[in-house]
Amino acid sequence: MNSIVIDWFILNWVEILGTLLGIGYVLLSVKQNILTWALGLATSLLYIYVFYVSKFYADMALQFYYVWISIYGWIIWTKGKQTSHGREKLQVTNVSQKLVVHLAAISILLWLAIYIVLINFTDSPVPLGDAFTTAFSIVATWMLARKIIEHWLIWIVVDIVSIGLYIYKGLYPTTVLFVVYTSVAVWGYIEWRKDMLNETTN
DSSP: OOHHHHHHHHHTHHHHHHHHHHHHHHHHHHTTOTTHHHHHHHHHHHHHHHHHHTTOHHHHHHHHHHHHHHHHHHHHHHHOEEETTEEEOOOOBOOOHHHHHHHHHHHHHHHHHHHHHHHHHOOOSOHHHHHHHHHHHHHHHHHHHTTBTTHHHHHHHHHHHHHHHHHHHTOHHHHHHHHHHHHHHHHHHHHHHHHHHHHHHO
16 A cells, blocks of 8 residues: 555544544434444544544534533433333434424524634634534434434535535545435435334334
């Protein structure tokens, strides 16, 4: 193997490992496998370093949130949902109209707040985009923890924006990761929709 390639792998091994674990995380989330949260936790810990070095401060802060939400999601998926028949597996659901309004408001407020912090207290080269992906990722991941199917639609938008940002910053393994994320988000929406239909007919 060319020494330049070897040096590149050595220099970027944290990002590469985070990319591989991130792919595993999103694939397991499509299948609603509880281990998605273990891989999500590991991925987030690695990307705290990656985004700090690249000055994606909002994305770095987002990884701390992901650490917490991975633990939260693990607990929620393990406990399931309390029903009149006892505790049952948490099922995929649609977002309610009332919750849409609340989540949209929270997303926009988070976007604005994060943007203000970035332009005033950091040297982020892409504060608007960084703030956008961070704000909507926070909401989408919470929706994943609650198995709300529309979180996949949010991820499609966030991932496409993220691809542009990471190409701009030269984070090519991460760019590949988000191309995979975008494809898997489409697949995930289709699979979760099938799961919902199966639950309705059973």
